[in-house]
Amino acid sequence: MALLNVLCYPDPRLHKVAKPVAQVDARIKKIVADMAETMYDAPGVGLAATQVDIHERIVVIDVSDEQNELRVFINPEIIWSSPEKKSWREGCLSVPDFYDEVERPAQVKVRALDLDGKEFEIETDGLLAVCLQHEMDHLQGKVFVEYLSMLKRTRVSQKLKKRAKELLGER
Ligand code: GNR
Ligand code: NI
Numbered sequence: 073m074a075l076l077n078v079l080c081y082p083d084p085r086l087h088k089v090a091k092p093v094a095q096v097d098a099r100i101k102k103i104v105a106d107m108a109e110t111m112y113d114a115p116g117v118g119l120a121a122t123q124v125d126i127h128e129r130i131v132v133i134d135v136s137d138e139q140n141e142l143r144v145f146i147n148p149e150i151i152w153s154s155p156e157k158k159s160w161r162e163g164c165l166s167v168p169d170f171y172d173e174v175e176r177p178a179q180v181k182v183r184a185l186d187l188d189g190k191e192f193e194i195e196t197d198g199l200l201a202v203c204l205q206h207e208m209d210h211l212q213g214k215v216f217v218e219y220l221s222m223l224k225r226t227r228v229s230q231k232l233k234k235r236a237k238e239l240l241g242e243r
Contacts, residue, residue: 076110076124080236081167082229087213090120090127092147096189100130104144104187107132112139116165118203120210123166131184131207135199143200148184148208151193153177160202162216170228174219176205 079086093100103126111119111132121130131145158178163171181195182204196204206216217225 073109074106075113076106076126078110078114078119078123078165079125081164081215081217081232083166085125086122086166086210086215088122088127089213090122090129090211092129093185096146096185096187100128100146101187103128103130104132104146108134108142108144111165114165115139117199118207119165120207122210122213129211131204131211133200133203133207135203144187145182145184145204145207146186146189148182148204148211150180150205150208151183152181152195153205154179154197158197158202160199162202162206164206164216166210166215167217167228167232170217170231172217172220172224174202174206174216176202180204182208 107119107121107124110124117135118133121128129147131148133143134141154177156178157175159173159175161171162174179197180201181193183191183193186192217228
């Protein structure tokens with residue numbers, strides 16, 4: 073297992089669109105194991121492959137209190153979303169120390185492949201529904217700050233650019 077480097081907004085690689093996984097093989101299982109390790113280490117409740125510069129449709133999520141219920145979604149698709157919306161205060165490992173409200177469908181139904189390459193469906197709400205939508209946005213090259221006003225987005229972008237520069241200076 074290995075910890076992977078998480079890309080930080082406004083890195084242009086966060087806007088690449090992920091390709092479907094053709095086959096769930098040993099290579100994919102290794103990526104999933106490394107992504108899970110990286111997510112737990114952060115710690116975060118989810119991680120999309122895009123965030124670790126792997127542009128394939130792979131998502132790991134663990135919304136459990138004990139952080140012992142890993143969920144793996146390969147080639148996830150939203151097949152239904154509720155007309156009711158819910159606002160949630162979101163954060164992102166690629167946008168450190170920034171949180172803001174995003175409104176999304178309250179419930180979603182998702183179809184994906186598991187680690188055995190077997191198709192499954194899940195209908196969910198709450199944090200898992202928020203997280204699934206947040207991660208699937210990453211796979212499309214979308215970061216949650218893109219739902220916010222241009223003013224907020226510019227502010228967070230400038231703050232993180234400044235911080236990246238300072239970090240480079242310290243080396
Ligand atoms: O760790 C995370 N927490 C979180 C909180 C509210 C809404 C979404 C998330 S996902 C985030 C991890 C992450 O950046 N995944 O892409
Ligand atoms: Ni994120």
